[in-house]
Amino acid sequence: MTPEFEVIEHATPAISKPTYLIVGLPDAGLVGSITTEFLIENYGLKEFGEVYSTKYIPPIMHVTDGIAKSPLRLYYSQSPGIIVFHAWTALPSNAIYPLAKLVVEYSKKYDVSKIISITGLPVQNRLEIDKPKAYWISNNAQLSVELEKTGLMEKFGDGYIAGPYAPILMESWRAGLDNFVIAVESFLDLPDPEASAVALEILSKYIGFKVDVSSLLQQAEEIRERIKGLMEQTKKELPSYTLGKPMTYT
Amino acid sequence: MTPEFEVIEHATPAISKPTYLIVGLPDAGLVGSITTEFLIENYGLKEFGEVYSTKYIPPIMHVTDGIAKSPLRLYYSQSPGIIVFHAWTALPSNAIYPLAKLVVEYSKKYDVSKIISITGLPVQNRLEIDKPKAYWISNNAQLSVELEKTGLMEKFGDGYIAGPYAPILMESWRAGLDNFVIAVESFLDLPDPEASAVALEILSKYIGFKVDVSSLLQQAEEIRERIKGLMEQTKKELPSYTLGKPMTYT
Amino acid sequence: MTPEFEVIEHATPAISKPTYLIVGLPDAGLVGSITTEFLIENYGLKEFGEVYSTKYIPPIMHVTDGIAKSPLRLYYSQSPGIIVFHAWTALPSNAIYPLAKLVVEYSKKYDVSKIISITGLPVQNRLEIDKPKAYWISNNAQLSVELEKTGLMEKFGDGYIAGPYAPILMESWRAGLDNFVIAVESFLDLPDPEASAVALEILSKYIGFKVDVSSLLQQAEEIRERIKGLMEQTKKELPSYTLGKPMTYT
């Protein structure tokens, strides 16, 4: 493992094949975070690990049911085989590269088939969009062919991806692992549960599980309110992630 | 011991079991600092140690009765068995993680049963609150059950804790030690002796000693005046502790 | 190779002699970047390598046809023998020196005859200039004689060159390699495809291949629009490159 991170596992999960590692980190519109939090709370995922780092995780603990835990935690479901890598807090920009290495090394440990990242793609006219479009970005040509065939998303085409998901694409490619990003049109600095709903539907069809996003859509206002603190933290890290541009831009 | 801290003990205290280590560091409302200072000055605690660090303690000495000492000192009472870890000055934010390690390693040395941290929980409407509410945050499930049973505080529920007490929760859990935080509703950047009085009453009932907080309440105005310099110092460190949020937030 | 960069080659290119390594990095007017991007997309150059660095390349991936890749990549044509070293993103100023070493060491690996850098020379009255003038800056006297003979550009004369191309001149001289810079009058912080057209014509005559820059000139407006994000990123790095002066000044 990347030496400056330590993964503490409370249990060794039995996970069926193929195994998907889904990464939900706070960035544009918190699209990734909202998606994985919804999975954790609505699909009986079991918490089994915490990530510990005095260098890359700020001195903030996430409290759940009165108990303080690391804000970077691991969850799984046995079948379909899913590991969720979820951050409950914004991460400092110096953590981006080492975190990418951690995600990839951890995926190898559990022989993960695909790493799936979920992010927002900030668009100016988000308010006027009813159903945000989703795009894929892959890390190799064969995976691109597969994704093209699913018809679930459009190809991102040409452009850039910056922020925490960018180096995971590179590191996983170097390790011979498939990784793709689901980038859904979203707000930049407003939590965007509607964009997460789009990501969830794609995920469920891709992996093959059932999802009812209606509760997510009903609670959209409430979610926006609840995680505005996380959005504030995240905004502070966005500029250094992105060298002056939103997370992802074409 | 964490190599960049050195604990200098002037005496080896004999402390009865169970032993509690109470941590009072300056953060929101100085609730922790005021509480432990009151204990030190009103319950015959004996000073027995100083913490020395050229890296994590700023070049400020605390002068007491004309003698300069480290601003980070240790006190104890034999029975009930209490060690107090008290900071007379604000600590720089880079000290947070190493300090947490120090507190936990030191607790192991004295076979401490419980580490108890005291903090303020800033609330907007503090002025309208007569009797601030207190919450517990624990670092493991069994301790949560115990705290629930005491009925002394409410469960914190879900949220975040940031600042100096946060990593103590994690480090003590990793070391197999019980740690809980008493978080009392308070001002953010005004010293809040009334919140400390609430913490003291809880502490006295939990540990089992008598406390008369009336003198604390009578001197509230005087205390606020006396430690406004410490509050100023602490405010400067708060932002970097908390990534844009008060110490503790729900 | 410079240890903090890693060059990953997808293929080993067969390249005829003499071999030219052309460097296109974003600086004044993006003259270099636009030139090498035009070569890549219009002359059938083959991509064969990516540069990897967690220290000197920001966490930004360039996405092309849906696939994320390093923003620093290598292309070649077999005949004439050309290697293009092209950056799709702005590079942080601390990368300048190590990048120069990388370029030179890599040139030695492929026994490159000449390293050719392309840059803009910001001039105040750019708007009034129809056909920007081009100048050469060389790294040794013998090469100066050769360049003088070609009559393709004027001699830069006396002055300074700052930014990413400057240390390549020194490092290549130390390694006994010829390197010259084509500096074309340009805007400072507006993309300048017209200046790139001048550089392309010089390049084509110098190396001996045919170029039709009319499409470049026709698409000038479109290019300016498409890469304004890159120009923004680059502007942020310009001040630290140049100690208060544009890239190159007389």
Place this chain on the structure above:
Amino acid sequence: MTPEFEVIEHATPAISKPTYLIVGLPDAGLVGSITTEFLIENYGLKEFGEVYSTKYIPPIMHVTDGIAKSPLRLYYSQSPGIIVFHAWTALPSNAIYPLAKLVVEYSKKYDVSKIISITGLPVQNRLEIDKPKAYWISNNAQLSVELEKTGLMEKFGDGYIAGPYAPILMESWRAGLDNFVIAVESFLDLPDPEASAVALEILSKYIGFKVDVSSLLQQAEEIRERIKGLMEQTKKELPSYTLGKPMTYT
């Protein structure tokens, strides 16, 4: 010796016992600096050493009689046995801790009996005070008893001391050496020769030598003018010394 300082001695002084090391560094009101400079120039002290450091001393040389020397120098008188550690320039705040170690290690080399530091104690109403009061801060209880007996100063009581003299108190205590601070009420950022006159009278009575401070008081205006540059430099370092509070505060 602290490795990043080097003390260059031009002569080995013969100093009678008891030996006092007097530290004069620029801080509040330049009280320490003015005091030791007056001693150097009026009591026939001999210069015998220079302190050299490329890390902790800024690239500034003090020129005296046309010759450039280190701005941190050592002077002595044989009888009474006095070593003066005098800084002719402001020192950066990162020098505070290592300088304290240097002072203490050097004191051990010459078997110093007491280290005496001189500082200003900024008070708001300085203008209204005719004869500034002086206080002592000691580093151990036995020394406190001695100082109490002399009746030369009042006890500082409770409070804080920050800045360059603070860690000397701690380091000397750790080394088993007596150290006390003479803190005289003063301006914060105006040179205060009148406060230095008070310190000089106390020093002369404590050590046992004659002093005529009338010339110091006559030249007060001239001194203020001459060292306003040093005061400016020192003001720039004060904030980082003191975490938002004047040098010393109650």
Place this chain on the structure above:
Amino acid sequence: MTPEFEVIEHATPAISKPTYLIVGLPDAGLVGSITTEFLIENYGLKEFGEVYSTKYIPPIMHVTDGIAKSPLRLYYSQSPGIIVFHAWTALPSNAIYPLAKLVVEYSKKYDVSKIISITGLPVQNRLEIDKPKAYWISNNAQLSVELEKTGLMEKFGDGYIAGPYAPILMESWRAGLDNFVIAVESFLDLPDPEASAVALEILSKYIGFKVDVSSLLQQAEEIRERIKGLMEQTKKELPSYTLGKPMTYT
């Protein structure tokens, strides 16, 4: 040699004794730079070395006659024996101490008799001064006697010297080498060729060569115009050199 600098010599100069090393670095009024540049261009000095450093020299190359070279170069004349250490660009303030070591170590290699530095001494009323006065600052008492005898300059007396020439005085003294500074009254942040003319006349009489400064004075306006970019760069470094005070002050 100081490891982070490398001196590349294109030729090994034969230099008659006594040998003088003259240092011309950009600081107040660019007095040193203008002086050594005038020597280089008017007295047939031969270029024989370049200084290379990726740490202390910014990524700026000096272009002369179309060829890029290090901005820190060495020149000599055989008789009188002179080595000139000339910087064509401003140097970052972190280079000051290592550069001083380099100058001194290099002087020892060529058995230099005297290191002579030339600087400006900023004075408020420079405009009203027709013939700026020159002062010497030496690094040892014997040299002071020699300089006093020449009658070419006044003694600087008491005060401070800051900036790049200051630590050369200390380092050369530590190495047993004579070093003196010619400090001529000058502007702070306007190039001051008239002050350089004064320095040149002193140099020529001290070393014993003929100089005609009339061309320097005639070209004063042109020089000021030509090097205003260098003055701008230098101004940016001045504040960190000097801790809030001009280069040299009394």
